[in-house]
Amino acid sequence: MTTTTPARRSTTQPASPIRLSAAGILRSEWIKLRTLRSTVWAYAVILVIQIAFGLLIVAISVNDGGISRGPERGITLASLATFGPIAGVAFGQLVVSVLGVLVISGEYTTGQIRSSFAAVPKRLPVLWAKVAVFGVVTFVVSLVSILLTYLVTAPILSGAGVTSNLFEGNLLLTFVGAAGYLALIGILSMAIGAILRSTAGGIAGALGLLLVVPVVFSLIPADWAHSLSDWLPSAAGSNIYQPGIFEWWQGLLILLGWIVVALATAATLMRRRDA
Amino acid sequence: MIEAHSLTKRYGPKTAVDQVSFTVRPGLVTGFLGPNGAGKSTTMRMIVGLDRPTSGSVTVNGKVYSDHAAPLHEVGVLLDAKAVHQGRSAYSHLLALGATHGIGASRVKEVIEMTGLDSVAKKRVGGFSLGMGQRLGIAAAMLGDPSTLILDEPVNGLDPEGVVWVRELVRFLASEGRTVLLSSHLMSEMAQTADRIIVLGRGRVIADAPVADLISGATVSSVRAVSPQAGELARLLNSPDATITSVDAQTLEIVGLTSAVVGEAAARAGLTLHELTPLKGSLEDAYMNLTADSVEYRTTAASAGAASGGNAGAPLATDPSHSEVSR
Incomplete structure (x- = not known):
């Protein structure tokens, strides 16, 4: 080792100006999320779906004179102030789910993951940062979509004599719960994408869990099947923002349980597997 | 490091x-x-x-x-x-x-x-x-x-x-x-x-x-001599140290002697030399010799090529354009 290292090289000095940090990894994931057209489009679609479904349901109900037919169907015009803005959640969750898978599977299918892991060789911080950034952004976009839907449907409802106040009762809490549900379904899908590492497989797995598995359970003519299906992510999770078998916090805990198991599996595999 | x-x-x-x-x-x-x-x-x-x-x-x-x-x-x-x-x-x-x-x-x-x-x-x-x-x-x-x-x-x-x-x-x-x-x-x-x-x-x-x-360890350096009296030159250079191959009627490839030895021998005998070129092995030759046994995905053409340059004892048909040992 006769080679001398030029003074300007700072490898021997501990106080290197650049270093890996949690804040840096979060910023990196934020840049990755906003610099892909597919992400931007998916969020735009979520926004449009929420508003379109809200407007559709509210407009149809008002024109139908839902007041008279409402009670026997369990939906009154008054309740539309709550259910109109979150009517699109059932469809929005499909977009969120696909996007959640893509955020991670896109890295594996393009080889980007090798760049990501070369920069963050401990690997797991990449997963946690993705969960945090994608979760927060999805929550914010979902909540904004729902609130915008509330704003555009409120005038139609007040024309039909129904007025509501966002800050009265559980209205705002319901909206926050629905947005939270969407974000959590996105995170669950991301974990499935991280386990399967393929876009096609990840989307099939995530949408299968949301759409196909509940149907399969409902086809089994046994009580246990029905009881079990209540514990599926979509069924239990929907109790967060609408009344059902479980209290909202129970539904939240069940969905979080699914996420913990899926993320733990994803994290274990991510550490072990070669990139 | x-x-x-x-x-x-x-x-x-x-x-x-x-x-x-x-x-x-x-x-x-x-x-x-x-x-x-x-x-x-x-x-x-x-x-x-x-x-x-x-x-x-x-x-x-x-x-x-x-x-x-x-x-x-x-x-x-x-x-x-x-x-x-x-x-x-x-x-x-x-x-x-x-x-x-x-x-x-x-x-x-x-x-x-x-x-x-x-x-x-x-x-x-x-x-x-x-x-x-x-x-x-x-x-x-x-x-x-x-x-x-x-x-x-x-x-x-x-x-x-x-x-x-x-x-x-x-x-x-x-x-x-x-x-x-x-x-x-x-x-x-x-x-x-x-x-x-x-x-x-x-x-x-x-x-x-x-x-x-x-390159020097895995290839053999040789000398190419072109002379109208190639046969005579070959007899002249014949010794236990030298391996002489006749490439064509006028061309010899000599392994084991330097170009100086060949040139001086020719001058002493009054033989005409048209060309006297020291040939060094290239990195490619060295590589082929070293990896001849460890090529995993071998094509038939490549195996023929590897064999011809593969035996360190055999005369090397080294192309001088490959002999770029610049450092």
């Missing part, structure tokens, strides 16, 4: 890298040579922790890569040009990569300029040619101003100008005291770029030596 100790990687029953130990020193360009499947890329991936060694260890500047506080400042790596999301622009890719280490937009612009990507920096990577992808990969490797560079096939897909640029870049980086490890299939390129060569074959280190030593 990269130090590998008994590095081993198995995929099921197949051993890709087998007990490999080597040291890559700072201030030098070290070349990784080996046939396809010899374990070059796997070894490079293990250095930066993308593949987990089955056993053994490898450190960079004394630490396992993932234990460094600023990995991108320790090692810049170009593993393959397509380790980039196709939907993102080159600029955004580098910005996101640098963000993990707090590297800002000004450094990103610097490496974009350095690699000549200015005009396409805002375009999506999906539309990049192989050469532009390589430049982006090199830009990413340079992003953290690393003390060690690992470049897997950096000139793959580059135009001649790009090849020269990479050669000058890695020579410059090594001259700054950085550690440079690169692999290439272009043997003549490697001979011009590398100071030291590590040859891998079937997952093992076959040779690890300075380029000149490698």
Whole structure:
């Protein structure tokens, strides 16, 4: 080792100006999320779906004179102030789910993951940062979509004599719960994408869990099947923002349980597997 | 400085890298040579922790890569040009990569300029040619101003100008005291770029030596003499030390004697010489000789070629255009 290292090289000095940090990894994931057209489009679609479904349901109900037919169907015009803005959640969750898978599977299918892991060789911080950034952004976009839907449907409802106040009762809490549900379904899908590492497989797995598995359970003519299906992510999770078998916090805990198991599996595999 | 100790990687029953130990020193360009499947890329991936060694260890500047506080400042790596999301622009890719280490937009612009990507920096990577992808990969490797560079096939897909640029870049980086490890299939390129060569074959280190030593050790130097009195010259030179082969009626190839000895012998006997050329083996010859037994994916044509240059005792038909031992 006769080679001398030029003074300007700072490898021997501990106080290197650049270093890996949690804040840096979060910023990196934020840049990755906003610099892909597919992400931007998916969020735009979520926004449009929420508003379109809200407007559709509210407009149809008002024109139908839902007041008279409402009670026997369990939906009154008054309740539309709550259910109109979150009517699109059932469809929005499909977009969120696909996007959640893509955020991670896109890295594996393009080889980007090798760049990501070369920069963050401990690997797991990449997963946690993705969960945090994608979760927060999805929550914010979902909540904004729902609130915008509330704003555009409120005038139609007040024309039909129904007025509501966002800050009265559980209205705002319901909206926050629905947005939270969407974000959590996105995170669950991301974990499935991280386990399967393929876009096609990840989307099939995530949408299968949301759409196909509940149907399969409902086809089994046994009580246990029905009881079990209540514990599926979509069924239990929907109790967060609408009344059902479980209290909202129970539904939240069940969905979080699914996420913990899926993320733990994803994290274990991510550490072990070669990139 | 990269130090590998008994590095081993198995995929099921197949051993890709087998007990490999080597040291890559700072201030030098070290070349990784080996046939396809010899374990070059796997070894490079293990250095930066993308593949987990089955056993053994490898450190960079004394630490396992993932234990460094600023990995991108320790090692810049170009593993393959397509380790980039196709939907993102080159600029955004580098910005996101640098963000993990707090590297800002000004450094990103610097490496974009350095690699000549200015005009396409805002375009999506999906539309990049192989050469532009390589430049982006090199830009990413340079992003953290690393003390060690690992470049897997950096000139793959580059135009001649790009090849020269990479050669000058890695020579410059090594001259700054950085550690440079690169692999290439272009043997003549490697001979011009590398100071030291590590040859891998079937997952093992076959040779690890300075380029000149490698060539002189694994090839046979010979002398070509062209004379209208070739037969007479051959008789004259006949000795136990010399192996003389008659290439055609006027041409001899002599192994074991220097051109000076041949020339003086011809002058003393008054023989006419039209040509007297010392032939040195090329890195390619050395490589072929070293890896003749360890080529995993052999084509029939290649096996015939390897056999003809493969036996160190046989006369070498060395093309002087390959004899570029410039350093």
